[in-house]
Amino acid sequence: MKVDVQLLKDICEAPGAPGFENPVRKLIIEQIKDHVDEYSIDNMGNLIAIKKGTKNPDGKKVMVAAHMDEIGFLVSHIDDKGFIRFQTLGGFDPKTLTAQRVIIHGKEDVIGVMGSKPIHVMKPEERNKPSKIDEYFIDCGMSKEELEKKIEIGDPITRERELIEMGECVNCKSIDNRVSVYILIEALKNIKSPAFDFYGVFTVQEEVGIRGANVSAHSINPDFGIALDTTIAYDLPGAQAHEQVTALGAGTAVKIMDAMTICDSRMVKFLKKTADSHQIKWQPEILAAGGTDTSGVQRMGKNGSIAGAISIPTRHLHQVIEMAHKDDIVGSIELLIAALEEIDTASWEY
Structure with a gap:
């Protein structure tokens, strides 16, 4: 699999400030409408796409959230x-x-x-x-x-910043979190047999307080949750090893915790095991400050969910430009698809 740089460019460059996500939402709909069983937009503006599970007699639901707003x-x-x-x-x-x-x-x-x-x-x-x-x-x-x-x-x-390629990296405004929007689109297009019902949710207003994820998780009430978002790659001159969080090109990241969420240890173990079994390069993520849609997906459904996150290492976060490695992007897509297809094979008992 290779990164579709033109599609990623279109997604990153589309405007969509918090509360004003309509231009990027329209673009996403055009990309996914022929690849899902159904989609809808809730009152808040979250775009919810559904692919039915193939091994799902109990009607279990997996919510995958990627916020489409940008700072x-x-x-x-x-x-x-x-x-x-x-x-x-x-x-x-x-x-x-x-x-x-x-x-x-x-x-x-x-x-x-x-x-x-x-x-x-x-x-x-x-x-x-x-x-x-x-x-x-x-x-x-x-x-x-x-x-x-x-x-x-x-x-x-x-x-106002266009996407360019720099070596093996992509560089643009709003890599946070349009790279995750791209990953979720690619998963919806390419997954062959999700085990459980797969709710791909492109959320609104994450950058101002996880607002869209809270509302959509409350509505969907998922059994399992996976958030997709960027994380800090502080692999820069002057950084101490313990400060890095993640490094560019070292693989997709499996979140263990951030300032708003302690990921379910069962989901962390499952994502690590799935990456290993598919020979997908990964790295652990512990983020001392900041939070993502993981918190809303985990806590706002009626029953809560067994939740974790796949994070994309990114340099220069919340600056005028941000940068991610193409190999990390591909690995994130591959891990998400594998996890959704094999989530029924794991033991979720405590």
Whole structure:
């Protein structure tokens, strides 16, 4: 299996800030509609695709969640000179925003540039301090009157970065979590015989609090849950071995815990064993800070679920660009498909 770079590019570049996921949702529907038994969109905007199980007399359900929203911004003010102030949607590292292009999605798309106070006019004590989010503005090169014909307060804003290949890696904005959207699409297309009913859920608003996963898990009430999301690859100069979390190219990651979830030990064992039996390279993931849809999938159904996660090692998370290794992406697809086809063979007793 090889990564379909063009499809991944289309998915990563599609806009979809939290609460404004419709463009990427439409793209996903076009990709999956002929490969699933049914699909629907719930009141919150989660896209739920179902493939019926082939060995499922008890009607067991496996929910696989991949959030389709990306970190972004919201227009909160347009001043008299046409400069835009904004509200963040998700977490950002402010130092990465300086002089970066963004797209405001209004009546039409408008390109802007993130601006802050020029270093030439900073006081000496200011130069050594990183800019804060509320010190940034967006410059569109237009007057207020011209700008207001195209955008308004409340319009979403996303980063403007195309996907490129760098060696064996892909580099783009919103690898978090569009790489997982791609993985779930490929699983829905390529799986031959899921053992139990397979609910592939493309969730909304993860970046602002796991909101879509909470709602969809409550509705589906899955017996088993697998979340797909990126994780930190801190395999960079200056990193200590114990700080790495994961490393690019070292395989897909099996989550053990993050700040919001302790994965079910039975699911962790099952994913490790499945990877080994299929000779899929994997690495363990323990993430001290941050959380993913795993928490919603695990806890928000009526009965809770036996839950874990497949994580994709990613460098430069929550910055203007992010990067993942193609081999890790392929391994994640292969592990997900194998797990869904063999989940009936494991012992789930305590």
